[in-house]
Amino acid sequence: MTRVCRFVSSAAVIVTALVAVPQTSFADPGDRAAAAEDLFQRGKSRMTEGNFTAACPLLAESYRLDPAGGTLQNLAICYESLGKWATAYARFQELRTLSKNAERPRLDRVKLAEEHIEKLGPRLTRIVVVMEDHGAQEVDVDGVTYQKASWSTGIAADPGSHELVVRGNGKQPFHSTVQIGQTGGEQRVVVPALADEVLVAGPVTPPSAEQPAANADDSVAATRKRHTIGYVVGGVGVAVLAAGAVFGVLTITTNAKAKDKCSRDTNPGANATEFDASGRCFVDSDPWKDSNAMKDDARTFANIANVLVPVGVVGLGVGAWLALTKSNSSQPAKGASIRISPSLGGASLEGTF
Incomplete structure (x- = not known):
């Protein structure tokens, strides 16, 4: 019974959510439309009262919430009545385009917009910017950025x-x-050649008399440290090179033993049935298996030698270079670090000195 109750409760929650989703989805557009209508009515009331200063912001906000053609028409008329001819001109152009492209074109609004556009055109004043040089990149008017196509021909x-x-x-x-x-008409603004930016430099501290002596001491200390590091790196290089040589010798000797293991001449006590007439061991015979195992060991020794020998040579060379050269006195002494890392077919040695 408890499980049935839980199922019914869950189903009720789901049904409630499904019913609530459409209400939530459509509530916002409805609220926006209602708010836009309220603003529109208040804006028209202010226009009727002749208070265009208060009416235009109300109509602009109404149009932002719900871009209806009737709101745009009243907004354009409001701007015109307020004396903002350039703004009204742009709104009437927008009204003409919107009314022409509507699903049901409003030719009456198109005609009204064209009449106002024709009337406002001669009243417009355009700001034309004239440059004395080509150093200017952009022009801002009241915080709005315009490119050359606008400011060179006129900004309404x-x-x-x-x-x-x-x-x-x-x-x-x-x-x-x-x-x-x-x-x-036109309001021409002549812009002189723009001056270059002035970079203000900070105060310069003259070098002290003790600085050369201090630099000399630092150079001697850095050189000694460099030589010490060189001896250490060179010693490590010699040790690594010696280890590589040992593994190289092991490679040669182990490979030779592998060859002898599969020959009857070097295995007189071996079973004769494990060798062919030429004296070589048969495949999968015990001598053949022992020989292959030794060859695997030889390859391992060879890989190790291929890594150690180049690293040892590089370490020896770097150590010799550090031990036989001096530190640059113009550079501050730095710490040293060595990193040896394996790579495909060998190894790499990196360091800072």
Whole structure:
């Protein structure tokens, strides 16, 4: 009974979740639409009152939440009534495009937008930036960055004050405040050649009189340390080289014994049935198995020798170089480290001195 109750409870939870998911998924768009409608109605009320300063932000936020054509139309009219002709001009252009491309085109809104675009065009003032050199890379107007295609032909701006900044790589920025009037046309801003950036260097401390003597002492100490390290590295190289030679000898002798093991001439006491007429041992015979085991040992000794001999030679050479040369007096003494690591077909020796 308990298991049945648990099953029913779990099923109830799942059903509740499935029912709640659609409500949660569609709640957000509904809330946005409701908020957009509330903002739209409040914005229209402010426009009716003639308070365009308060109306435009309400309509802009409504359009952001729900980009409807009617909201965009009222927003463009609001900006125009507020005297922001460049902003209104851009909004009417957007309204014309949106209305043309709608699933059901709104030709009435297209016509209205075109009428306002035609009326606002002559009122627009464009900021044209004229450069005296080519060091400028970009132009900012009120924090918005424009490329040459815009600032060289004109950036539409609303009447009022605008902050202009011209920047270039390795150049000092040029700042200017541009005042846009109500008459329309072009507002040309001539930008002089941008000055190079000034790099301020920090204070330079003159060398003290005791520094040469200290450097000389450091050089002597570094040379002694270098020679000591050279003797150690050279000694290790000799030891490794000797070990490599031992394994080389073992390789030769073990390989010779392997050959003799499979020959009847060198095994007089062996069973004659394990050798053929030429005196060589048969495959899978006891002498043949012993011979192969010795050959495996010889190959192992050879691999070890192939590693030790080159490492020993390198160690001996590095040790001799360290022991017979002096430390560079212009460089501070450094610690030394040696690392020997096996590699494919041999080994590598690395170090810092």
